[in-house]
Amino acid sequence: MARTLQARIAEGLWKIGEALPTEQELCAEFGVSRHTTREALRVLAEAGLVRRRQGSGTEVIADTPPALYRHQMRSLSELLDYAADTRLELVPAEGDPLELAPEGLTLAPGPGPWLAVEGVRRTLAGGAINFTRIWLPAAYASILPEFEGGARSVYDLIERRFRVRVAEVAQEMTGATLCPRSARALGRDAADPAILLLRSYLDAEARPVLVSASWHPADTFSYSMRLQRDDTAGM
Amino acid sequence: MARTLQARIAEGLWKIGEALPTEQELCAEFGVSRHTTREALRVLAEAGLVRRRQGSGTEVIADTPPALYRHQMRSLSELLDYAADTRLELVPAEGDPLELAPEGLTLAPGPGPWLAVEGVRRTLAGGAINFTRIWLPAAYASILPEFEGGARSVYDLIERRFRVRVAEVAQEMTGATLCPRSARALGRDAADPAILLLRSYLDAEARPVLVSASWHPADTFSYSMRLQRDDTAGM
DNA sequence: TCGGCAAAGTTGTCCGGACATATTCTAACG
DNA sequence: CGTTAGAATATGTCCGGACAACTTTGCCGA
Numbered sequence: 001m002a003r004t005l006q007a008r009i010a011e012g013l014w015k016i017g018e019a020l021p022t023e024q025e026l027c028a029e030f031g032v033s034r035h036t037t038r039e040a041l042r043v044l045a046e047a048g049l050v051r052r053r054q055g056s057g058t059e060v061i062a063d064t065p066p067a068l069y070r071h072q073m074r075s076l077s078e079l080l081d082y083a084a085d086t087r088l089e090l091v092p093a094e095g096d097p098l099e100l101a102p103e104g105l106t107l108a109p110g111p112g113p114w115l116a117v118e119g120v121r122r123t124l125a126g127g128a129i130n131f132t133r134i135w136l137p138a139a140y141a142s143i144l145p146e147f148e149g150g151a152r153s154v155y156d157l158i159e160r161r162f163r164v165r166v167a168e169v170a171q172e173m174t175g176a177t178l179c180p181r182s183a184r185a186l187g188r189d190a191a192d193p194a195i196l197l198l199r200s201y202l203d204a205e206a207r208p209v210l211v212s213a214s215w216h217p218a219d220t221f222s223y224s225m226r227l228q229r230d231d232t233a234g235m
Numbered sequence: 236m237a238r239t240l241q242a243r244i245a246e247g248l249w250k251i252g253e254a255l256p257t258e259q260e261l262c263a264e265f266g267v268s269r270h271t272t273r274e275a276l277r278v279l280a281e282a283g284l285v286r287r288r289q290g291s292g293t294e295v296i297a298d299t300p301p302a303l304y305r306h307q308m309r310s311l312s313e314l315l316d317y318a319a320d321t322r323l324e325l326v327p328a329e330g331d332p333l334e335l336a337p338e339g340l341t342l343a344p345g346p347g348p349w350l351a352v353e354g355v356r357r358t359l360a361g362g363a364i365n366f367t368r369i370w371l372p373a374a375y376a377s378i379l380p381e382f383e384g385g386a387r388s389v390y391d392l393i394e395r396r397f398r399v400r401v402a403e404v405a406q407e408m409t410g411a412t413l414c415p416r417s418a419r420a421l422g423r424d425a426a427d428p429a430i431l432l433l434r435s436y437l438d439a440e441a442r443p444v445l446v447s448a449s450w451h452p453a454d455t456f457s458y459s460m461r462l463q464r465d466d467t468a469g470m
Numbered sequence: 471t472c473g474g475c476a477a478a479g480t481t482g483t484c485c486g487g488a489c490a491t492a493t494t495c496t497a498a499c500g
Numbered sequence: 501c502g503t504t505a506g507a508a509t510a511t512g513t514c515c516g517g518a519c520a521a522c523t524t525t526g527c528c529g530a
Contacts, residue, residue: 022510033485054511055493071306169462175430175453193428193453195410218410218428218453227404257480268515289481290523
């Protein structure tokens, strides 16, 4: 039954934004109980094709199942293979925070001014991994003294102290060269090739909670991920 | 009820690998109908905490909900921002396929020999994006004449022709330099910095369907992704 | 001892009903 | 004409039951 309904949606019998027949009408058409109809609609909702609202009805929100491949991880520390045993020591960045942003990074003018801090992420043995610069709303500045660079990350600390919640992370990698500042911090040449990794941590309303940039020397950069195919259960 | 059961699993009342009480026993303990019990177990199964098997019972497979953050995409072409308007022309690679594998890429000895093909991916305007080398089991060689480099990708073609299904993609990016072969193809210097992207397309039994490596000049490399937090529905 | 078969146990699917809750519509009232 | 209270409508949650499908177990016969 779910397959039949999906086929109908796919061929446009009900278009996106339109309402599906009510549960009772579907029961009558297919000659099944409400339980069976609800199960079919549940599958469609889980596949992201319809949205159900109590009292209002069932609306089509997509005509093809989205998200065929997914990459999932327990925590953001798995985003890069930052082993848990790395340290980051942060100091205030010199200069205008907005001027320090690399090309490609736009700091949306938030409710208040931005604050920039920076430092080198190292293994416990002391080897440099990257040079990181973090921008955060100045309202969150009070967490910085608490940050020891150990287990917790800056965004995690902000989430706990300020009752905000990161809902989405946008990440971009580009090829670049080390800028003078990062080259100095890493003990390398400013012209050395590097991978620049930009990240924006956004809350549910897409307001930035934290923005970061990290420069990785190209010869030590590594990133891996596994994507699993999602067989839109039940259909 | 689902929350209660999850709490019990989290505190180790039932350990990973053990069986939960049967539906009937849970009904008796909570004083609810089987319908309600099944709904709670369904939520746990959806969260990835238990696995249910008809006739056998319900087994604990994790004590904390996995996958807090997920990255999902409609198709693998979104893996890299290969706009749809790129072309890849492949020719057989010279030499022993196994010898051509870059460091870090292991070609598992499959049921038969490997075949290697290679080429340059370009925009329709002709600009070079990367140099790609693809290894595939020689049994799939017959699809190569069909590959025009247009809309379809090689793995898609193999899926359609040979009734195999890619279940998982493992991807790794590392900093590197262009090798002599790729430098020649791209018209650059072999010492130029590059990002080497290795991908393995695996079927459900983790057998490789296709393996690829692509060398991207660092100054034109770009990759972006968005991760969404997943609030383990219903709990 | 081993294989096969039946029985018991467990989850999957389906039925029909009842009430709760959220939304939308409508008609009466100010 | 605008507002509001209530009715109608829709989905959410729950009950109790029946049978099907699959797995495991144990008994029995070869």
